[in-house]
Amino acid sequence: MTTTYRPGYSGSGPGDITPDGCAVELYKRLPPDDSPKIVAAAVPPPATLLELGCGVGRMTRPLAALGFEVTAVDESAAMLAEVTGARDTVRSPIERLELGRTFDVVLLASFLVHAGDPAVRQGLLATCRRHVAPGGAVVIQREGEGWHTQVPRERPLLDGVARITASVDLGDGVREMHAEYVFPDAEWQQVFLSRPLTRAQFEEAVTAADLRVERYLDDARTWALARAGSGDGAA
Ligand SMILES: C[S@@+](CC[C@H](N)C(=O)[O-])C[C@H]1O[C@@H](n2cnc3c(N)ncnc32)[C@H](O)[C@@H]1O
Numbered sequence: 001m002t003t004t005y006r007p008g009y010s011g012s013g014p015g016d017i018t019p020d021g022c023a024v025e026l027y028k029r030l031p032p033d034d035s036p037k038i039v040a041a042a043v044p045p046p047a048t049l050l051e052l053g054c055g056v057g058r059m060t061r062p063l064a065a066l067g068f069e070v071t072a073v074d075e076s077a078a079m080l081a082e083v084t085g086a087r088d089t090v091r092s093p094i095e096r097l098e099l100g101r102t103f104d105v106v107l108l109a110s111f112l113v114h115a116g117d118p119a120v121r122q123g124l125l126a127t128c129r130r131h132v133a134p135g136g137a138v139v140i141q142r143e144g145e146g147w148h149t150q151v152p153r154e155r156p157l158l159d160g161v162a163r164i165t166a167s168v169d170l171g172d173g174v175r176e177m178h179a180e181y182v183f184p185d186a187e188w189q190q191v192f193l194s195r196p197l198t199r200a201q202f203e204e205a206v207t208a209a210d211l212r213v214e215r216y217l218d219d220a221r222t223w224a225l226a227r228a229g230s231g232d233g234a235a
Helices: 024-029 035-042 060-065 118-131 199-208
Strands: 010-012 047-052 068-074 088-091 103-108 132-141 153-157 160-169 175-182 187-194 211-216 223-228
Touching: 035 060, 035 103, 035 132, 035 223, 047 060, 047 118, 060 068, 103 118, 118 132, 118 199, 118 211, 132 211, 199 211, 199 223
Parallel strands: 047 068, 047 103, 068 088, 103 132
Antiparallel strands: 010 187, 132 223, 153 160, 160 175, 175 187, 211 223
8 A cells, every 4th residue: 555644754664554654564563551551540431432543453452441432543544444442443634533522531642742743733632622521531642751862762672672763853843753663574664753842832732722731640741631621521
């Protein structure tokens, strides 16, 4: 399949690659991280949950197993084809999503809030706002301190290694990040844009979408729980 990339994003390696440069075959082999447990500790299931940027459903299955009724969204058909455990799957750019209903929880993980284009970032947050139920929660994952500057760095990943090999300052507050994933049987590369956000800048962006950060869910403040700013549900 030929990919039309988002400007500034690309990827290479075996299998389908998404518009933001993610490799489907890579995500198929990754184990879930702590995200489902962090969400469930903050907003106990049963609850309806809108998962934005679900990929192959690495988090969808554990979220469903914890008792969430998940609607999983991604713009990549190849990613969505792998998803199991969701009540529904929806193919759409997140920033243009209009489901006409709301959810107890909206999950914007995988650092998507750091989109290179601020208009896209605000579109993602506006989608969160449109789809959160009155009294519901928006859970957002953001990058930790030093994420852009402690480069190069690497960590073991399964039988291979994940590396951030470069972080290039493109000016105007945006960085071009270079990542590689090397395994004995396969290698993938990804180039993506990331806009660093201080805590104040992050909270300002959230507020601009008529949401407000109520609290952080971890000591590093990489997980934020926000609620509708005006407290009256969908805008
Ligand atoms: C880094 S992957 C993470 C997938 C999943 N959250 C996980 O942790 O396994 C990001 C996913 O979000 C999707 N994505 C990124 N930006 C998107 C957007 N603006 N609209 C829809 N999907 C998007 C990509 O297609 C990709 O599947």
